[in-house]
Amino acid sequence: MYPGNQIDCSTGSPPASAVPSCKVSEGASANAGPPIGVTISDASSARSDPPSSARFKEAMARFATGVTVVTFDAGGEHGGLTANAFMSVSLDPMLVLVSIRKASRFCTHVRKGDHYGVSLLTGEQREICNKYAGRPFQGSILLEEMDGIQVVAGSLAQLVAQVVDIHEVGDHLLYIGQVRTLAIASGSDPLIYFSGEFGDFRSRTGDERQSLRLFWPDMAVE
Numbered sequence: 377m378y379p380g381n382q383i384d385c386s387t388g389s390p391p392a393s394a395v396p397s398c399k400v401s402e403g404a405s406a407n408a409g410p411p412i413g414v415t416i417s418d419a420s421s422a423r424s425d426p427p428s429s430a431r432f433k434e435a436m437a438r439f440a441t442g443v444t445v446v447t448f449d450a451g452g453e454h455g456g457l458t459a460n461a462f463m464s465v466s467l468d469p470m471l472v473l474v475s476i477r478k479a480s481r482f483c484t485h486v487r488k489g490d491h492y493g494v495s496l497l498t499g500e501q502r503e504i505c506n507k508y509a510g511r512p513f514q515g516s517i518l519l520e521e522m523d524g525i526q527v528v529a530g531s532l533a534q535l536v537a538q539v540v541d542i543h544e545v546g547d548h549l550l551y552i553g554q555v556r557t558l559a560i561a562s563g564s565d566p567l568i569y570f571s572g573e574f575g576d577f578r579s580r581t582g583d584e585r586q587s588l589r590l591f592w593p594d595m596a597v598e
């Protein structure tokens with residue numbers, strides 16, 4: 377084992393026998409090595425517990441995300457769920473993806489060709505997130521219609537996507553949707569989810585941006 381289980385590339389290579397295995401992609405030079413100053417840790421000798429599902433969930437919870445409410449209106453029924461497994465997939469065509477547990481009501485109602493709505497929640501919409509996650513909820517929710525789908529009013533952005541593909545992956549379905557309509561609000565900050573807790577992200581004020589510019593003159597200041 378290489379001392380400390382780490383290789384500091386600025387101090388040269390360890391003996392070949394001690395180098396943790398690493399893959400060099402095709403076309404890349406095996407001799408080039410990582411850039412100076414990059415440290416590679418030997419993950420196999422770090423805390424490598426067997427990947428129980430609890431541990432997997434714990435690791436994934438370290439990935440901070442925004443929070444969305446994904447909605448459907450099918451057969452006269454409105455429904456939806458809170459989801460953070462949302463991402464944009466392609467710009468041309470404009471595609472998004474949401475990963476939904478197979479047992480969810482969404483999956484029994486939404487088929488290829490149907491539409492679904494995605495509302496990106498603001499920091500003030502935490503209660504709405506609880507409601508769509510099936511948790512105790514107080515208050516009321518204001519919905520508005522967009523392209524035939526109810527979306528959450530006052531969200532950071534709302535979009536309606538048409539399902540172009542559904543992939544069954546493990547215990548989830550991946551819904552790839554082509555974006556048909558979108559709306560963007562201004563002036564609100566997002567709801568953040570990290571390690572099982574909700575948090576806030578606050579945009580910098582104009583004054584804060586200006587004072588940062590004193591330290592980093594090249595920083596773009598709107």
Ligand SMILES: Cc1cc2nc3c(=O)[nH]c(=O)nc-3n(C[C@H](O)[C@H](O)[C@H](O)COP(=O)(O)O)c2cc1C
Nearest residue numbers: 457458459460461475476477480481508509510569
């Ligand atoms: C912050 C947060 C993020 C969530 N993300 C997802 C997700 O991406 N996919 C999913 O299937 N469930 C997710 N859930 C769980 C669903 O919101 C929850 O199971 C919901 O009750 C499912 O709706 P249903 O009762 O109609 O099936 C999330 C819950 C929370 C609180």
